[in-house]
Amino acid sequence: MRKLDTRFGENFNKVVIQSLTLSTAALICLSSATFSPRSLASQANLADSLATSLAANLERISAEQDEQKAQQLFATLLADDTLTDIETINILRAKGMRAFASDNLQLAIEEFNRAREIAEVIKARQQVAEINKRLGVFHYFRGEYEQAAAYYKKSLLFYSLQHYPVERANLFNNLGLVYSNMAEFKTSLDYYQQAEPIYRQYGEPLDVVDVRFNIAGLYVQMKRYDVAIESFLEVKRFREQQQDESGLALVHSDLGVAYKYAGDFQLAERYQLLAYDYYQTQGEGYHLATQCNNLAGLYNEFGMTEHARKYAEQGIDLAQQHQHKSALAGSYYELALVTYTAGQQPAALDHLQRARQLAEQYDNQRLLDEVKQLSALVYAAAGQYRQGYQSQLAVIQDKDKRNNEELNAQLAEFETKQLKQRIGQLVTQDKLTQLEFERANQMRNFFVFVLICITIIGLLLMQKRRSRKAEAELEARVSERTAELSQATDKLEEANRIKNQFLANVTHEIKTPLSVVLANAEALLNEELAGDDKPAHYRQLHTNSLYLLDIVNDLHDLSKIEADQLSLCPRQTSLSELFAQLDAMFSKQARDKGLTFRVNQNFDNDISINLDAMRFNQILINLCSNAIKFTNAGSVIIDVSLLDEQLLVRVSDTGIGMDDEQASQVFGCFVQADENIARRFGGSGLGLYLVAKLCSLMQADISVSSAIGRGSVFTLTVPITSCQHHSSRRTVSASIHSQQAYRFTGQVLVAEDHPDNRALISLYLQRLGLEVLAVENGELAINAIEQHELDLVLMDLQMPVLDGFAALTRLRKSGFQKPVYAFTANAMSHDIEHFHSIGFTGCVEKPLDRQNLISMLQQHLPYQSEVVIDETPEVVIAANQDAQAQQQLAKRFRDSIHLDVANICRADAEQDWQAMSRYCHKLSGAALMFGDKKLADVSRQLELCLVHRRFEQKHALLMALKREAGQMGDPASDDMRHEFWDSKVTSATLQ
Secondary structure, eight states: OOOOOOOGGGHHHHHHHHHHHHHHHHHHHTTTTOOOOHHHHHHHHHHHHHHHHHHHHHHHHHHHOOOHHHHOOOOHHHTTTTOOHHHHHHHHHHHHHHHHHHOOOOHHHHHHEEEEEHHHTTHHHHHHHHHHHHHHHHHHHOHHHHHHHHHHHHHHHHHHHHHHHHHHHHHHHHHHHHHHHTOOHHHHHHHHHHHHHHHHSOOOHHHHHHHHHHHHHHHHHOOOOOHHHHHHOOOHHHHHHHTTTHHHHHHHHHHHHHHHHHTHHHHHHHHHHHHHHHHHTTTTTHHHHHHHHHHHHHHHTTTHHHHHHHHHHHHHHHHTTTTTTHHHHHHHHHHHHHHHTTOOHHHHHHHHHHHHHHEEEEEEEEHHHHHHHHHHHHHHTTOHHHHHHHHHHHHHHHHHHHHHHHHHHHHHHHHHHHHHHHHHHHHHHHHHHHHHHHHHHHHHHHHHHHHHHHHHHHHHHHHHHHHHOOOOOOOOHHHHHHHHHHHHHHHHHHHHHHHHHHHHHHHHOOOOOOOOHHHHHHHTTTTTTTTHHHHHHHHHHHHHHHHHHHHHHHHHHHHHHHHHHHHHHHOEHHHHHHHHHHHHHHHHHHHTTTOOOEEEESSOOTTTEEEEEEHHHHHHHHHHHHHHHHHHSSEEEEEEEEOOEEEEEEEEEOOOOOOOHHHHTTSSSOOOOOOHHHHHHHHSOHHHHHHHHHHHTTEEEEEEEEEEEEEEEOOOEEESSOOESSSSSOOOOOOSEEEEEEESSSEEEESSSSSSHHHHHHHHHHHTTTEEEEEESSSHHHHHHHOOOSSEEEEEEOOOOHHHHHHHHHHTTOOOOOOEEEEESOOOOOHHHHHHTOOOOOESSSOOOOHHHOOOOOOTSSSSEEEEETTHHHHHHHHHHHHHHHHHHHHEEEHHHHHHHHHHHHHHHHOOOHHHHHHHHHHHHHHHHTTTTTHHHHHHHHHHHHHOOGGGGHHHHHHHHHHHHHGGOHHHHHHHHHHHHHHHHHSSSSO
């Protein structure tokens, strides 16, 4: 038993206190870099108090005698969320050291591994190095020498790069011990020889003595007993002078082993018993197990079997208690020798089998050889001669193998020396040859000079020829690159032309309905219309606004597809009902143009398939709209059939048609057949591009065949994943004459700071059958989620007390995994990407869109649906109730506007820009919800002006906000808002 360096474990609580104080003070001082000296001093005092408090707790745990209570105290400390990473590491290390002191090596390894993981994450390299060394010590004491060596080497990497010479020497010393136990004596001696000069230069005398002590132990294993005993006695005298009782016990133990092998029984027994008595007095069970093993071996050596049995059995008990594998294996071997001598062959074989298993675990080759040799004797004594012979043969074969390996290594070393000698001879011969060559070279120099001149002339001629060839190649390459640049320029010009054409088309498409909206709005504002004419003009306003919304929705869908943000929601869909609604949608439009519109359904009426009905309808509506738009006479026919698990739809028309070039480009972005068609028929060129993108998303194929003057045929092929026959009719989507009624099941939380907005969204959700819980800020939202079982959350982003972002962060940290949607007017593609990145499930845009809201709810909540006719009494009554409720909310909103404006003005007077910005955001969101776009825009502009500190614009925007708020009482304005809500309820009543 030799001296292992475990100095990171000595006075561990003091180390913890110092590291806690330093790390905490450093963190607080760094965070206070801009404070005054007095402030810095106070921060440092705070750091000292925090570290001292934790260190005091560790001291209290260290003094605790009850192990269960100590572990509870450790758990309480680790549960503190305010702990820094360094403090957590130190607590785990203290916990591991307590386990080590209790000989619970497995728990010690687990706690130190946890500490190492944290230290690696925060890149605390010195902490990692210290922990790796400590893990090496634990594995060494468990007899797991290979793992111990691996951890020591990891730690050594750090200390080799830093100026820590003593720590590096300690690791060399420990590695020497490991390889000594693995019987790799040369490697062990190399490490000791590296450690000794470092100790002499930087260490203390005790360090030099320790390494000499370990080298003496190596001499014992190498059977140099006289040298070993002399070294041990020298170390003994030094430790007696230092009164180092623990170190002296180690010397006594190894002196006893050395005298045993030297054949001096009395001195061997004397020193072994001195070490045994010391460890028994100190209660050091781990070392006591080693001494029991040594004494059992000593008494077996000299034939005192009863003494040997006593100490072997005691060694087994102690080694099992303290997880000392090497002592356990040795004690089993010694007990096997005792039982063999006593003629108890079965017991001897059992003990040998256990010793063998343990020796194989920690690769103790010496013990394995002894076990195999004794096994041969036991088998022979038991009459099992075949097994005895095989066991003895295995020992011989193992020795032969090791001897061969050693011989091969020596041969390799010998061959290396021979090779070096041969290389030296070759070098000498090379020098002699070089002298001869120099004499010959003098004769050849002249001829070489002549040859060089000839070669230079030839190279010059070749260079001239190559230059001419390179010039020709360069000209050809320039011409080729010029052609490529020309083609690229043509492509860019074509892309620019297409972009300009698209912008012109979109501008035209937007200006046409916008001019109608402006004309009707001016007529209504100037009271140029009679009372009976106003409803018609309100309807024109509404119709053209919806047309503008369709254009914006197409652009929005395209942006979502391009950003990969559009997802499908497939449902079982009745094909007959889907195409019946399509027929109802376009029949009148076709009749008005004098066209025949027909849908041929080549399938059973009770067929339903699994697809996203809304997106499929979007494709069909675009194809049918184009077919009717570009057909002046004849017909538009839709043929639908099911074939080989595919849905085949052909849209045929007798319109103006296209040539092959136009047909090849018709699915491109911003593309129409030509500019004349854009002027004649209008359109932005987005419809078929959107169709192609949706088909790609649905894994469907679309193609077109066309001829000028004969019409076009668009063929859509959709793969079917599920095809069923249904007994009851279910509708897919709302048509012109009917709409889908939904009843959802679940509880939804709405977090919105504006009371009118809360009331409005609550009304929407309650009409859909949901139970709604509404709160006004993020803090209340978190409380509500803790108290109720909620299925979905709608979270406004800017709220008092706690905003939506902070509330979401706390919810996700607490483990809340239900859907949380951002409820905001900022719904651009980059905003949506940001919401997803920080943990929101998605985004619900202000103002509310019924179909989008229902699509979102369908993804998360169970529901039932049915088709209802708009003209039924129940629907009319529901629509009237919705209109009354929404108009009451709108009136309450208008009444509260002046209070919101007053809050904004008060914040302006107090120069509280943060509060002023919050009030503007609140008013903007509410205005959007209640259809006042202009008020919302002015509020939003004022909010952005404050956020970006553009105070020179503030006064003008504030005056504009006051003017807009002052017009809220205008009767014409009220009539327009009533019409807005009437139309919204009529077209989208929430059932």
